[in-house]
Amino acid sequence: xxxxxxxxxxxxxxxxxxxxxxxxxxxxxxxxxxxxxxxxxxxxxxxxxxxxxxxxxxxxxxxxxxxxxxxxxxxxxxxxxxxxxxxxxxxxxxxxxxxxxxxxxxxxxxxxxxxxxxxxxxxxxxxxxxxxxxxxxxxxxxxxxxxxxxxxxxxxxxxxxxxxxxxxxxxxxxxxxxxxxxxxxxxxxxxxxxxxxxxxxxxxxxxxxxxxxxxxxxxxxxxxxxxxxxxxxxxxxxxxxxxxxxxxxxxxxxxxxxxxxx
Amino acid sequence: xxxxxxxxxxxxxxxxxxxxxxxxxxxxxxxxxxxxxxxxxxxxxxxxxxxxxxxxxxxxxxxxxxxxxxxxxxxxxxxxxxxxxxxxxxxxxxxxxxxxxxxxxxxxxxxxxxxxxxxxxxxxxxxxxxxxxxxxxxxxxxxxxxxxxxxxxxxxxxxxxxxxxxxxxxxxxxxxxxxxxxxxxxxxxxxxxxxxxxxxxxxxxxxxxxxxxxxxxxxxxxxxxxxxxxxxxxxxxxxxxxxxxxxxxxxxxxx
Numbered sequence: 001x002x003x004x005x006x007x008x009x010x011x012x013x014x015x016x017x018x019x020x021x022x023x024x025x026x027x028x029x030x031x032x033x034x035x036x037x038x039x040x041x042x043x044x045x046x047x048x049x050x051x052x053x054x055x056x057x058x059x060x061x062x063x064x065x066x067x068x069x070x071x072x073x074x075x076x077x078x079x080x081x082x083x084x085x086x087x088x089x090x091x092x093x094x095x096x097x098x099x100x101x102x103x104x105x106x107x108x109x110x111x112x113x114x115x116x117x118x119x120x121x122x123x124x125x126x127x128x129x130x131x132x133x134x135x136x137x138x139x140x141x142x143x144x145x146x147x148x149x150x151x152x153x154x155x156x157x158x159x160x161x162x163x164x165x166x167x168x169x170x171x172x173x174x175x176x177x178x179x180x181x182x183x184x185x186x187x188x189x190x191x192x193x194x195x196x197x198x199x200x201x202x203x204x205x206x207x208x209x210x211x212x213x214x215x216x217x218x219x220x221x222x223x224x225x226x227x228x229x230x231x232x233x234x235x236x237x238x239x240x241x242x243x244x245x246x247x248x249x250x251x252x253x254x255x256x257x258x259x260x261x262x
Numbered sequence: 263x264x265x266x267x268x269x270x271x272x273x274x275x276x277x278x279x280x281x282x283x284x285x286x287x288x289x290x291x292x293x294x295x296x297x298x299x300x301x302x303x304x305x306x307x308x309x310x311x312x313x314x315x316x317x318x319x320x321x322x323x324x325x326x327x328x329x330x331x332x333x334x335x336x337x338x339x340x341x342x343x344x345x346x347x348x349x350x351x352x353x354x355x356x357x358x359x360x361x362x363x364x365x366x367x368x369x370x371x372x373x374x375x376x377x378x379x380x381x382x383x384x385x386x387x388x389x390x391x392x393x394x395x396x397x398x399x400x401x402x403x404x405x406x407x408x409x410x411x412x413x414x415x416x417x418x419x420x421x422x423x424x425x426x427x428x429x430x431x432x433x434x435x436x437x438x439x440x441x442x443x444x445x446x447x448x449x450x451x452x453x454x455x456x457x458x459x460x461x462x463x464x465x466x467x468x469x470x471x472x473x474x475x476x477x478x479x480x481x482x483x484x485x486x487x488x489x490x491x492x493x494x495x496x497x498x499x500x501x502x503x504x505x506x507x508x509x510x511x512x513x514x515x516x517x
Contacts, residue, residue, distance in 0.1 A: 162363035162422075165324050166377035166429060167353035176376060180367050257367065258411045 004246045005253050014253055021250035029243045033059050036236070046223035047232050050215070057215030058236055064133060064211060065198045071137025072197065073190070076144025081174075083149050094145065101142035107203055110135040114207040132204035140197045144190055151186030152178060184255050191248035195241050212236060274301050277433055277464055278323060283332035285318060292318050293329065294488040300433065300466055305459045307475040307496075308468045310485030311511060316468045319485065320435050323466070324355040337432060353381060356426030360438040362418045364410040370397065370421045371406040374428045381429070389428075396424045400454050416447030420454055433464040440471060472516060476500050484508055 004021040012020070037055035041048055082094035101109070114131035118124050126134065155178050163173040202213035216233035220226045276299035285293035292315045300306055308316045321327040322334060325341045325348060334341045336351050365373050374393035378384040384392070397406050400420040410418050419439055426434055436455070440448040452474050459465060459478045469475060475482055475496060482499040484492040492505060503509050 156363075158359060158361055158363040159365065161326050162357075162359060162365070162425075164349075165326060165352050165355070165357040166425065167349050167381045168377060169349055169381075172380050176380060177365055181365075255367075257409050 005250050014256070018250045018254035022247055022254065025243050025246040025250065029062070032239060032243065033062055040232070043232070046219060046225045047228060050219045053215045053219065054212070054232065054236065057210060057212040060210060061198070061201055061212040062240065064129065064136065064201045064204060064209065065194070067133045068136035068140065068201070069194050069197055071133065072140030072144050072193070075138060075141025076148050079141060079145035080148035080152060083145060084152060098142045098145055101139055106135070106139050106200055107206065109139055110203050110207060128204070128208045131207060132201070132209050136197060136201060136204070140193050143193045147186045147189035147193065148182065151182030151184070154185040155181045187248070187252055187255065191245070195244055198240055198244060199237060276300060277302050277337060279333070279335045281333040283319070283322060283329045283334060285322065285327065285329045292488050293322070296332070296490050298483065298490060298493060300464065302464050303462050304480050305465045305467065305478050306481045306483060307479035308466065308483045308485060309470065309475060314485040315488040316485040317437050320437050320466060320468050323435060324352050324357055353429050354432045356429060356431035356434040358419070358422050358426055358434065358436045358439050360441050362410070362422045362442070364418055364422055364425070366410050369407050369409055370402060370413065373410070373421055374425045377425070378428050393424070393428055396427050397421070400424045401450070414447060415443045416450045419443065419451045423454055433466065434458070436465065436467040436469065438468050438470070440469065470515065472500070472512070
């Protein structure tokens with residue numbers, strides 16, 4: 001579903017269409033977060049009276065996804081670079097990180113950061129939201145690392161050789177030549193990970209973060225009407241993931257200079 | 263000014279010296295005791311069968327390949343493990359690749375300005391102005407804002423040459439610059455190279471273009487099974503060739 005990229009006037013270039021789609025989808029996401037209470041308020045019992053709670057839960061879910069998404073991209077980038085480092089111990093640390101995170105359940109990781117980490121690190125005070133953001137970010141980072149590493153490895157060796165023979169340093173070569181090209185390969189799986197992250201953020205519910213799933217469960221518990229409540233909850237997630245997919249599709253088109261997507 | 267007693271030619275110091283350079287890939291001994299020097303303003307053409315080590319030798323000259331033993335000195339600096347200023351040496355040694363290796367996410371102009379802006383810290387406006395001049399010199403002023411995929415192979419290779427020239431290197435290495443091109447595009451690249459040679463640019467060219475070698479080369483170096491078999495001026499090399507192996511090679515390639 002990349003409809004948003006294709007609705008623009010036929011005279012526009014792919015870049016212009018993509019940019020417009022990214023802008024529109026981003027504004028739509030912001031508006032949705034801001035105004036979602038209004039359509040919900042118009043709905044019958046039990047949704048209407050709980051509209052403000054649902055809206056607040058939606059905002060927390062999106063905020064949690066954004067914060068842990070940023071943490072996850074940074075972690076993923078660091079781990080990907082570390083996995084390709086020439087110095088073996090650096091590679092081992094990155095391999096260990098990815099191995100542990102991918103080999104254990106996210107739920108356990110969320111509980112671990114919230115309950116166990118403060119015991120291991122005395123003086124560490126993390127709110128429920130911060131704990132969830134750290135756990136989710138570190139988790140998605142391990143998956144991002146593989147995506148970014150694959151992207152980096154997909155850039156032909158000749159690109160590095162050309163950059164180095166022009167006198168660019170290894171860091172300049174990475175920043176200006178290799179990394180931008182690696183994103184074309186890494187972006188689709190990265191976006192997949194962020195969409196999965198949006199849904200996985202519901203696990204923050206177990207440590208008491210008042211996000212969308214938590215709200216759904218509370219309203220359900222108060223009204224004993226699980227069917228409308230969870231349909232509404234699921235619909236809000238669906239709107240969010242759809243908007244995210246539109247943004248990512250548009251970014252992908254934007255990077256696709258050769259026009260292979262068409 | 264005396265026309266009667268011209269000054270004796272100044273003793274030339276070589277820009278690049280290779281001494282007994284050896285290199286192996288596993289069991290394959292691809293460079294055997296290569297010893298030679300390259301001088302300023304000279305066009306040296308390296309030819310030989312594929313697998314003879316000519317490209318590998320070229321790539322050792324800016325250390326894209328490390329040599330196993332021997333010495334390589336570029337512009338007064340030896341290329342070795344302790345070499346701290348490899349980036350500095352590479353700025354002085356431009357390289358043009360068989361597959362162009364343009365940066366596909368950048369326009370022609372951005373390809374040319376990247377190194378001056380990042381390495382020499384040239385301001386963007388100044389780098390753009392210089393780049394447009396160089397692109398005009400290779401006949402691509404009108405294509406400055408296109409991406410590589412919008413250009414033909416010949417145009418891409420000319421952008422790649424412009425990209426190297428933007429760093430004002432002391433020597434340009436060409437690694438089979440026309441081998442990946444369709445026949446009708448070879449001449450546009452060779453013409454640019456001839457212009458460069460006429461302007462006094464020091465060039466070391468690995469190629470199969472024998473007409474170019476004869477016309478533009480000051481020296482022909484023939485590589486055979488990793489060894490430098492002959493180093494001769496073009497006339498002697500092409501017309502007075504005594505070596506049977508080279509005669510056989512030329513016989514195959516010229517017909």
